[in-house]
Amino acid sequence: MTRWDAETAVVGLGAWGAAALWRLASRGVDVVGLDRYTVGHALGSSHGGSRMLRLARPDHPGLVPLARRSRELWEQLADEGRDMAPGPESLFTAGGGLAIGPEDGRVAGGTLRAAREHGVPVRTFTASALRFRYPRHTGVPRRHIGVWEPSAGVVRPEPALRAMLAAAKRAGARVTTDSRITRVEPIPGGVRLHTPHSSLTARQVVLAAGAWLPALLPGLPLQTVRMPLTWFRELEADSGFDAESFPSFRRELDDGRILWGNGAQDGQDVSLGLYDGVGEGKPFDPEDTDRSVTAEDWSDLARLLPAKVPGLETVPARVAVSTRTYAPDGLYVLGRPDADRRVVVAGGAGVHGFAQAPGIGEAIADLTTNTPSPMPLAHLSPDRFS
Template identity: 80%
Template structure:
């Protein structure tokens, strides 16, 4: 008879894995989290600047309840982790968010449709009103619009990860760092996880290894990519790039590319990016730890600045390279591959999935414990690609 080392093992302690460990431990599950590096390392995607949490998600109707629950849990985590407003702002800031794009487009138009369907309060702007209210956004065509979502907010990856793991450990979770899982072996009634010098057994395993997930569980329809994050300095001091006058945003351009970013919150510069459209966003091997920065990482973005966001230096002050996964349809992968009761996979978060971590963690806890989810998540099944 197998003697189990844990009821559930979570492989990967990025924001998704950490949230799963937290929500499992909070339900009294005997859980151990395994991380091959040190949590908060710069080789994955759980680091760098901030991420925008939007409740009115246009990509799929099922993401709206997930985003709502994530927001509630970020508030809970921030309150429990610090207990004061200063700490709360460090993890999650309920500052609202802006989307801009064609009225019939996937970003602004899609957000407005999602907001109306799910009762998310928003405010709309015409193109001329946008240019007046947010003058740092220029070159907005007349047929574009803006949607302001007050319930949106900004998550800081590193403080959020530390706070999540602290609450998980306080709830009784065990975490083991600098421990690489090299193989996942299904055995009767559970799994055996092979590490460098020993093995660990568990009745269930949650694979939340980010860019390394396709290696641990081949066959998933996920692609690992290398993506840069860039920060730019203002040409003149106090020129309207603070977080209030230049809030976190996503902006769909007429050519389909999505410009995203937000104002300078910590003195490091104005964070900007082009989502999945730059030449530097390309397939990558996560074992290649070369994070060298080249001009290709920011040149496409820099060429847009004079026409779309003037007032910034066109050479970034700082560039960070992250490694992330993405699914073929732009959504996540969450569930039991082939219905295997021993294995749960959670990945494909992309750049903007980090903000959904608490909701994902709770969904994982529901799967592990057999608890019916508050909202159906079958649309994220890893088997949906065949």
């Protein structure tokens, strides 16, 4: 008879794995979390200073309930942290968010459609009104609009990750770091997780290993790409790049690329990025630990600044490298592959997954405890590709 080391094991303690660990432990589940590196490492996608949380998600209407639940849980987590240690680091700042682009486009148009469908309060701007209200956004075509969502905000990845893991440990979860899972072996009634030196057994496993997920579950059509993170300094002090004057935004350009970022706050410079589209970007092998940067990582973005966001230096003050993992349709992968009761897979977070981590963790807890979820999950099934 198998002696189980845990009821549930969570492999990967980035945002989604940490959230799953927290939500499972909060339900009293005997759960252990494992990560191949030290928790909070910068080799995956759970770092970078800021992530935008929006309720009016244009990607798919089924993501709106996940975003709503995530916002509630970020606030709950912050309250728990204040109770444990007054004056914690900020996790979530509800400063609103801006979507800019064609009214029939995927950013502003998609946000507006999602807001109308789900009753998310928003305010729209014409291009001229947008330029007046947010003068640091220049070169906005006349046919574009702005959609302002007051309920949006910014999540701080590093303190948020620490807070989720701390909450999980307080609820009884165990955490093991520097433990690389090399193979997931299905066994009767559960799984055996192999490391280079040992193994452990669990009745269920949650695979939330990010860029390393395809190696653990071959057959998933996930692609990992390199995503530079860049911060720029103002040419002049107090020139309108604070978080209120230059809030978090996504801006669809005429060529289809998306300019995104947020204003300076908490002592950081202005964060900006350029996103080509789902699955686009330089393919990246997650086993390659070289995260060095070159001008190629930021030069395309820098060339846009004088025309689109003037007032910033065109050489970044800091550049870091992150990874992003995508499914072919740009949506998450969440569910039991082939209806296997022993395995839950959670991946394909792309550029938006961190902010929705608590809702994802809640959904994972529902799946592993056989609890009917109030959030629609069928559209995220890993079996949709087969």
